[in-house]
Amino acid sequence: MYRSILIQADDFSLDRALTELKAQSGLAGGLCFFTGAVRNSNLDDAVGGLYLEHYPGMTERQLDQIVDEAARRWQLHGAIVVHRIGHLKPGDNIVLVAVSASHRGEAFEACEMIMDYLKTNATFWKKESIPDGHRWVEARSSDQAKATAWDA
């Protein structure tokens, strides 16, 4: 199975990810892509931008383990995870999860599981700029519930 896990400040290209996945996993009939972008408001405050931090070394390994878990559950041909760090503006891409499988069902589910685990298990933290200054974003219990549901 092909895999690529990247943590980078630079933007990513969906086109390039699609080409990469197709080139690396020719048998895939279903390719599912999820992209997360920076929102311009949170908790009723206007958000001017985000600063994203991670735990170098640990975060890369965690993403690798999350892809391992998806590959254990579904027959995947390839997976690409790209997560950006540093300063981002509203509308900027934050995260890309791209999964290829023989059929769409596996690709949809694996893509969703990888995102749900990433939200609750991977060591990234967001600080947002709001009109009053900055604040660290707090975790949502709804995200935890989504991730836990995969373990049921």
Added chain:
Amino acid sequence: MGQSELEILLEAPTTVAALKSMIKLPNGETLNAASRTQTIMTAVDQEMVDDSAMVSVTSEVAFFPPVTGG
């Protein structure tokens, strides 16, 4: 914790909980006490662990708030 790095000399392996009781926040409260009112996650040598995990004398330990990536 309001601190990015701190070196603690351990004479023998101990638990995460014991380590948390040795570390004080700027307000004087120990990390152990603080974790009763807020979620503090722990990684030992870059693996997520709970309070019963062991810390060796050479371990890298990180305390952080719940993650918010994605």
